[in-house]
Amino acid sequence: xxxxxxxxxxxxxxxxxxxxxxxxxxxxxxxxxxxxxxxxxxxxxxxxxxxxxxxxxxxxxxxxxxxxxxxxxxxxxxxxxxxxxxxxxxxxxxxxxxxxxxxxxxxxxxxxxxxxxxxxxxxxxxxxxxxxxxxxxxxxxxxxxxxxxxxxxxxxxxxxxxxxxxxxxxxxxxxxxxxxxxxxxxxxxxxxxxxxxxxxxxxxxxxxxxxxxxxxxxxxxxxxxxxxxxxxxxxxxxxxxxxxxxxxxxxxxxxxxxxxxxxxxxxxxxxxxxxxxxxxxxxxxxxxxxxxxxxxxxxxxxxxxxxxxxxxxxxxxxxxxxxxxxxxxxxxxxxxxxxxxxx
Numbered sequence: 001x002x003x004x005x006x007x008x009x010x011x012x013x014x015x016x017x018x019x020x021x022x023x024x025x026x027x028x029x030x031x032x033x034x035x036x037x038x039x040x041x042x043x044x045x046x047x048x049x050x051x052x053x054x055x056x057x058x059x060x061x062x063x064x065x066x067x068x069x070x071x072x073x074x075x076x077x078x079x080x081x082x083x084x085x086x087x088x089x090x091x092x093x094x095x096x097x098x099x100x101x102x103x104x105x106x107x108x109x110x111x112x113x114x115x116x117x118x119x120x121x122x123x124x125x126x127x128x129x130x131x132x133x134x135x136x137x138x139x140x141x142x143x144x145x146x147x148x149x150x151x152x153x154x155x156x157x158x159x160x161x162x163x164x165x166x167x168x169x170x171x172x173x174x175x176x177x178x179x180x181x182x183x184x185x186x187x188x189x190x191x192x193x194x195x196x197x198x199x200x201x202x203x204x205x206x207x208x209x210x211x212x213x214x215x216x217x218x219x220x221x222x223x224x225x226x227x228x229x230x231x232x233x234x235x236x237x238x239x240x241x242x243x244x245x246x247x248x249x250x251x252x253x254x255x256x257x258x259x260x261x262x263x264x265x266x267x268x269x270x271x272x273x274x275x276x277x278x279x280x281x282x283x284x285x286x287x288x289x290x291x292x293x294x295x296x297x298x299x300x301x302x303x304x305x306x307x308x309x310x311x312x313x314x315x316x317x318x319x320x321x322x323x324x325x326x327x328x329x330x331x332x333x334x335x336x337x338x339x340x341x342x343x
Contacts, residue, residue, distance in 0.1 A: 013038060022343070024112035024319045027076045029066030032112075032320045040117040041089065047097060047120060048089035054111045055082030055136040056326045056336040058167060058234050058256065064323050067234075067260050078110035080338070084135035085116075087123070094120060101125045104138040106292060112319060114340055121285070124296050134299075137306040137335065140167055141295025142288050144174045147253045147280040151228040153178035158222060160184045160245055161201075162214055163232035163256060164192040166309050166335040169199060171232055171255060173304050176200025184222065186214055191332060195308065210235075210329070214245050226250060236261030243269055252277045309335040315342040 013020045013036050021039040026032050042048040060079045083105035090099055097103070103123040108116055126135060144167070153159060159180040161171050164187035172185055176199060184203040185196045193204040205217050215225075225247035231238040231254060238257035243266065246252060254277060270277070282288040298304045311334045314322035319338055326336045 021114040022316055022340075023078065023110075023114070024080070024316060024338075025076050026064065026079060029075065030064060032064070032079075032323055034317055034319070037113075039115050042091045042094075042117055044091040044093045045119060046091045046117050047087050047094055047123065048115055048117050049083065049085040049103060049105060049123070050088040050115055051083055051085040051111060051113060051340040052132050053084040053136045054080045054338045054340060055139075055166075056080075056322055056338065057082050057140075058165065061323070061327055062234055064327060078112065080112035081105070081107075081109050082136040082139045083108060083111045083116065084132045085340075086132075088115075096120060097123065097125060102128055102130065102132060102135070104135045104296070106139050106142065106288070112316065112338055112340065114316075121289070124292050126296065127300070130300065131307070133310065133337070134306045136337065137166070137170065137309070138295055138299055140170060141174070141299070141304070142282060142291035143255065143280045144170050145291045145294055146282050146287070147171065147230060147255050147278075148175050148178050150278040150280065151175075151178075151230070151251055151253050153180050153228060155179050155181055157227040158182045158184065158247070159228040159230070160186070160214070160218070160222075160226040161230045161232055162186050162238060162242065162245075164189075164196045164204075165232065167255065168192075168232040169195055169309055169334070170304065170306075171230060172196050172201050173199045174298075175230075177298075177303065180228075182222075184218060184226065186217065188329065189332070192334065199305070214241050218245070224248075228253060230255050231257040233257050237263045240265055243273075243275070246270075246273055246275050249274050251275065253280060254278065255280050310337060311335060313337045313339055316340050317343060 020036045025035045087101045097120050108118050157180045182202045185201040186205045186207050196204050227250045229242045229252050231242040233256050240263045242252050325333050
């Protein structure tokens with residue numbers, strides 16, 4: 001039950017008009033700018049969320065780069081889906097959730113804005129004392145928990161997670177709860193690897209460059225490969241690397257690497273290794289809600305840290321600068337938040 005706010009949903013207006021809200025629009029790949037549109041109102045079965053924070057996700061960066069295929073992305077468009085905010089309006093048929101509830105959202109797009117309308121299905125209520133700044137990242141937890149379940153992770157499995165960006169670091173925290181035999185992670189940056197060790201990685205390897213094959217670095221210690229490989233990079237070429245690292249009878253769980261693949265993927269090698277490939281998005285709405293609930297519980301119980309990875313915050317007016325920072329692999333940015341209230 002995704003809620004997608006497109007340009008067709010909007011009536012753009014001039015700045016300063018009554019009832020206008022600020023929104024971010026991607027006019028072309030690599031170009032985000034501030035615009036103004038009519039503020040939406042909740043329908044009878046809907047709620048309206050006043051947005052505070054939205055995280056810049058890897059999927060947003062793919063769209064920003066223009067590396068998503070045309071059938072999935074066109075311009076102009078709106079981005080943003082890792083939402084933290086407060087319900088400020090409810091429709092007459094809505095029960096349970098109420099005005100004033102602090103929420104995280106899932107399956108909403110176009111959230112780099114001051115308000116978004118969705119259904120109660122799309123939100124989870126959090127206690128009022130939980131910091132909103134740490135809330136938006138909960139959005140990724142259903143897919144992360146599902147990835148661990150698909151991997152059938154237990155004390156007999158050697159697990160490899162390639163990439164310790166914001167999603168990779170959350171994956172490491174979740175996978176460590178499933179008690180793998182070894183939890184191996186890789187990244188380009190030492191600081192991210194330090195966090196990964198803190199979050200439960202048993203082995204953390206620095207990859208010299210994005211083009212370095214993972215097994216050139218980790219193969220000395222894990223020559224037979226890994227029972228579970230979770231590629232957590234943006235570029236689709238990471239799937240070729242994941243296959244090379246896969247042990248016979250292993251599973252590739254595609255949390256990342258859903259971007260364009262420019263290298264040939266050897267399906268016969270997958271066949272010879274008797275491997276499987278899984279997609280992490282829950283197939284049923286009921287499963288998404290179940291994983292969503294579990295994710296919220298684990299964060300509230302202190303099992304998942306969503307604060308230490310936040311490295312930068314920007315007001316909505318500086319969204320172009322925020323995306324440029326997040327897109328630059330040479331800096332120390334991990335999780336970048338947009339403040340949709342501050343101006």
